[in-house]
Amino acid sequence: MAEDLGDGSTAEMDEYETLMSTTDVELLKTAWRNEKAAPEILQFQALLVKRAREQIQLVEETVEEFEGSGMDPLTVSLYQMDLDRAQFLLRSYLRVRLQKVTANSLSCVLQIEKYMFYIWKNDNLRNRLSEPEKIFVKRCINDMEKHIEETVLSKLPDNYQSARRQSIISEEDDMVPEPQLDTFVACKSSKNFVSIRLVDSERPLEMERHDVSFVLYKVIEDKIGVEIDLV
Amino acid sequence: MHGRLACRLVKEITTGEKGQLQPFNDELLNEVTKECSENFLVLQSLIRKMQDEGLDFQTTRNADHYGALINHLSLIRNKRCLMAYVYNRAEIIQNLVWKVGLRLFELPEEIQEKLSHSEKEYFNRHSAALESYMSKMDLDLNVDMVPPKDPYIKVRVLDDVGEGIVVSDKAANFARHSMHFLKRTDAEPYISRGLMEELTG
Structure with missing residues (x-):
């Protein structure tokens, strides 16, 4: 009985997560993370950026409307906070493509600029x-x-x-x-089953959803954004 | 001694604190380029000597050939050092454009003094390029640098910012040491220029 419940809820969770991971904010977050962690420039997510901007504008208008109509200030500020976060994400995504900040030092590794x-x-x-x-x-x-x-x-x-x-x-x-492409990255599979062909081993590396591995960038290069996301 | 000066030039980049500029070393840079020209003269005269002796430069391996080679290699090494010096400084300048401000006069004077004439021009051109990119995207990218926790932050004014600055339709008197509760996006440009500081906790 307990097992059944467990299974049921994981399946539900999976479904919920799949649904959640397809919202534009999540997609943008993933694109942003990938871009941040990859040692080279990735494909520009033109459609996603366009949608994100439209949505941000919509919320902006809504917030303005609320402010005008004397809505509860707390509610407005919650909307505002959500808006700020979305805006940060968008800016940071565009920015990180021009300029990457490495986590371990103060110096910047400039992406497009470098x-x-x-x-x-x-x-x-x-x-x-x-x-x-x-x-x-x-x-x-x-x-x-x-x-x-x-x-x-x-x-x-x-x-x-x-x-x-x-x-x-x-x-x-x-x-x-x-750029130094011969480097290791931490990645996470976004699909239920992903198999990666490694350079120095006969057996492929098999990953289930949410498994995290540390692999050479070039072996997962073409899977990024499709089956695998960087973390 | 070949290449010693160039090495000193590169060391100026590496010994300084990361992301900090030293004054542009015009003198040393010119000495290195002079060494390059000397290398080139020796190189040319050696090649000419071999040609005069009727030797094929491509295949002959005599003392003159290796002498020329050494001069060629040390010239290349010097060139790489010079480029590394200028390029690394240019990267720091790109960083200043992002972090401090798009206008040269927004940079603190200590930094301005350390830039060469060409570097100042480069600063201006690079910020113009960035600005035109931002205006095409219709989005300021040099604000909102840290993930927002709260849309409003508490700041203290550190310098005489001057009156009459309007943030979000509200004019306030930003006297030195006064404290304000501002929108993060409004305050960020001032914080990055060191005119305000964020009060935490």
């Missing part, structure tokens, strides 16, 4: 950006190039004046900062 040269020359990465982000990156690159050119490169001998290559005899860009 790897602008790398992202720009790689079509696959460039397409993960939103249009305004692309314009931003392009400007950043121009500004940085101009600054470096003025301060250093113009003072160097002819064959050594490229910002991307060490010298004229370099065959590829060998001065572009690249």
